[in-house]
Amino acid sequence: MYKLVLLRHGESVWNLENRFTGWTDVALTERGRAEARRAGRQLREAGFAFDIAYTSMLKRAIHTLWLVQEELEREWIPVEHSWRLNERHYGALQGLNKAETAAEFGEEQVTAWRRSYDVPPPPLEDGDARLGLDDPRYADLAPAEFPRAECLKDTVERFLPYWHEAIVPTIRAGKSTLIVAHGNSLRALVKYLDGLSDAAIVDVNIPTGVPLVYELDADLKPTARYYLGDAAEVAAAMEGVARQGRAA
Numbered sequence: 001m002y003k004l005v006l007l008r009h010g011e012s013v014w015n016l017e018n019r020f021t022g023w024t025d026v027a028l029t030e031r032g033r034a035e036a037r038r039a040g041r042q043l044r045e046a047g048f049a050f051d052i053a054y055t056s057m058l059k060r061a062i063h064t065l066w067l068v069q070e071e072l073e074r075e076w077i078p079v080e081h082s083w084r085l086n087e088r089h090y091g092a093l094q095g096l097n098k099a100e101t102a103a104e105f106g107e108e109q110v111t112a113w114r115r116s117y118d119v120p121p122p123p124l125e126d127g128d129a130r131l132g133l134d135d136p137r138y139a140d141l142a143p144a145e146f147p148r149a150e151c152l153k154d155t156v157e158r159f160l161p162y163w164h165e166a167i168v169p170t171i172r173a174g175k176s177t178l179i180v181a182h183g184n185s186l187r188a189l190v191k192y193l194d195g196l197s198d199a200a201i202v203d204v205n206i207p208t209g210v211p212l213v214y215e216l217d218a219d220l221k222p223t224a225r226y227y228l229g230d231a232a233e234v235a236a237a238m239e240g241v242a243r244q245g246r247a248a
C-alpha cells in the first residue's frame with residue numbers, strides 16, 4: 001500500500017480578494033502562511049516524512065511547500081517543479097472579482113466557467129499583458145502549447161502525462177510523495193484517481209492548506225482518501241470555496 005499526499009496552497013492574496021487567479025503569480029496572505037505551517041504540523045503529527053515533493057511554477061504553491069518542509073524539518077528533500085501542476089489557466093477572467101463576474105454574467109455562467117469539465121473561460125487575446133509568453137519559467141513551452149484559457153479537461157490532459165511519467169515511477173519506487181498544487185490542478189488529479197464522472201467533479205471543491213491523504217493499492221487505485229484535521233472545519237472550508245462564485 002502506498003500513501004500519497006495532495007495539498008492545495010494556503011490562502012493567496014487573490015483568494016482573499018476573491019479574484020480569478022489561474023496562472024497569475026500571487027503571494028500567500030499571512031493566513032495562507034499560517035495554513036501552510038499548520039498543514040506541516042498536521043503531517044508531522046500524522047507521521048509523514050516525505051522523500052520527494054512535486055509542485056508548480058507558482059509561488060503560492062512553492063512557498064506553501066517551503067513552510068511545510070520547514071515544519072517537517074525536511075528542507076533537504078528533492079523538489080521538482082512543473083508548469084503541468086500549475087493552476088488551471090483562467091484566460092481572460094484572470095484578475096476579475098468572482099462575485100462581480102457572477103453579478104454581471106449570472107451565477108450559472110460563472111459556475112460553468114469555474115466547475116464544468118469542458119466549458120473553457122474566454123481566452124486571452126494576442127498582445128494581452130497577462131499572457132506572459134516571454135516569462136523565463138515557461139521557456140520550454142512552445143508558443144502553441146502555451147494556454148490562453150483552460151477548461152478542467154485541458155488541465156487533466158496536461159497534468160496526466162507528468163503524473164504517469166514523473167510521479168507514478170517515484171511512488172512505485174516506494175518514495176513517500178507530496179504534491180503541492182492548486183484547487184483545479186488537484187481536482188484534475190482527483191478526477192482521474194477516483195474515476196469521477198464529468199458531472200461528479202463539478203461538486204468537488206478543495207480547501208486551501210488542508211492535507212488530503214490518498215491510500216493507494218499496488219495498481220495505484222485509491223482504497224481510502226481523507227483530509228487531515230477537523231471534518232466539520234474542512235466541510236465548511238469546501239463550502240466556502242463553492243460560494244466564491246455567488247453574486248455578492
Ligand SMILES: O=C(O)[C@@H](CO)OP(=O)(O)O
Nearest residue numbers: 019020021022087114183
Ligand atoms: O481563481 C483560481 O485560480 C481558482 C483557485 O483559486 O479559483 P476557483 O476555485 O474559482 O476555480
